[in-house]
Amino acid sequence: MNRFLFFALLVTVASAQKFTCPNNKNAQYEDEVQCDKYYECIDGVAKEKLCPDGLVFDPTIRRINKCDQPFNVDCGDRTELQPPKGTNDYCPRKNGFFAHPDPSVCDIFYQCVDGEYVENKCAGELQFDEYSGTCVWPATANREGCNIVKKELKDGFQCPTDKKNKNDANGQIIAHPHFAHPEDCQKFYVCLNGVDPRELACAAGEVFNDETKRCDNPENVPGCEDWYKDADKN
Numbered sequence: 001m002n003r004f005l006f007f008a009l010l011v012t013v014a015s016a017q018k019f020t021c022p023n024n025k026n027a028q029y030e031d032e033v034q035c036d037k038y039y040e041c042i043d044g045v046a047k048e049k050l051c052p053d054g055l056v057f058d059p060t061i062r063r064i065n066k067c068d069q070p071f072n073v074d075c076g077d078r079t080e081l082q083p084p085k086g087t088n089d090y091c092p093r094k095n096g097f098f099a100h101p102d103p104s105v106c107d108i109f110y111q112c113v114d115g116e117y118v119e120n121k122c123a124g125e126l127q128f129d130e131y132s133g134t135c136v137w138p139a140t141a142n143r144e145g146c147n148i149v150k151k152e153l154k155d156g157f158q159c160p161t162d163k164k165n166k167n168d169a170n171g172q173i174i175a176h177p178h179f180a181h182p183e184d185c186q187k188f189y190v191c192l193n194g195v196d197p198r199e200l201a202c203a204a205g206e207v208f209n210d211e212t213k214r215c216d217n218p219e220n221v222p223g224c225e226d227w228y229k230d231a232d233k234n
Contacts, residue, residue, distance in 0.1 A: 019046040028066055030059045035075035036082055038066070053085040054093030054112065069096060071133040087115035097133045106146035107135075125195055139173050139194040151197055159191035180210040185224035 019029070021041035029046075031037035038057040039046045051057050051067035058066050058073040086092040089101045091112035100108045109128035110117040122128055122135035129141045138146070150158045160179075168174055177194060181187035188208035190198045202208055202215035207224040209216035218224050 019048070021046050028057075028059070030057050030078065033078055034080040034082070035070075035073070035078035036067070050082055052095050052114070053082060054091075054095030056081070069133055071097075071131060085115075086112075088117070090117045090119075091115055097128075097130070099128050099130050103143075103145050104147035106138075106141065106143050109135075125193065137175070137193040139175055142173070151195070153189075153197050153199055155199075157189055157197055157199070159189075159195050159197050178208075178213040180208050185218070185221065185227040 019031075019039045021027075021039075021044050022029070024041075024044035026042050027040075029039045029041065031039065035056040036051040036053075038049055038051070038059075040049055041047075054070075055067040056070050056073045056075055056078075058068045061068065084093050086094060090098065090110040092098055094112060094115045096112055098110050098112060099106070100110070106127040107122040107125075109120050109122070109130075111120060125138065126135035127138050127141040127143055127146060128134075129136045129143075150161075152158050157179075159177075173194075175193065177191050179189040179191070181189065181199075184201075185207035186204075187199060187201045190200055192198060205218075205228060206215040207218050207221050207227050208214075209221045218227050
């Protein structure tokens with residue numbers, strides 16, 4: 001027998017011997033530190049096993065196959081994983097859902113099964129989020145450096161990309177941030193999902209308050225107190 005294989009076998013056996021099957025039950029149990037490792041107990045004897053590369057062990061699953069996608073499993077303190085066995089740039093591990101290797105391409109992702117990949121594209125302006133394994137709005141994905149063609153209104157307004165304009169005072173992401181118009185107190189902009197600009201206007205007699213991000217009485221907005229003065233004279 002190859003000496004390396006013999007040594008690996010000894011390590012596996014020794015590791016399994018350290019694990020004691022609870023109550024001699026025939027079942028599967030998670031490893032304490034490695035999320036994709038588990039022990040299969042049969043007649044009180046533990047056998048160490050690994051999930052397919054890219055999947056992790058979920059002890060809460062009631063079916064026999066307890067290996068699942070990482071975004072479906074709470075590994076907790078089981079942070080270690082087996083070395084990656086990816087076969088190409090699109091599958092860093094043999095199984096799973098992975099973002100495009102170019103970080104500026106945010107709307108394309110790859111589904112890998114045993115090292116074979118299928119390319120997928122998110123619908124519309126959605127971006128792929130590896131933490132959830134799905135396509136989400138850019139504000140939810142919160143990915144940096146995405147090469148997105150920014151939409152622009154006729155007056156040149158584009159939705160800001162910096163986090164300062166997308167987060168509220170508590171640091172929470174604002175789904176549809178509002179911005180004041182630079183010249184018209186009654187008008188304002190809304191960035192749908194943080195990226196799609198729309199020009200809107202307050203009701204007659206009101207102006208946009210950039211502090212509260214709401215329509216307000218003119219006297220409450222510095223610089224817009226007399227916005228309707230000429231209209232009142234007519």
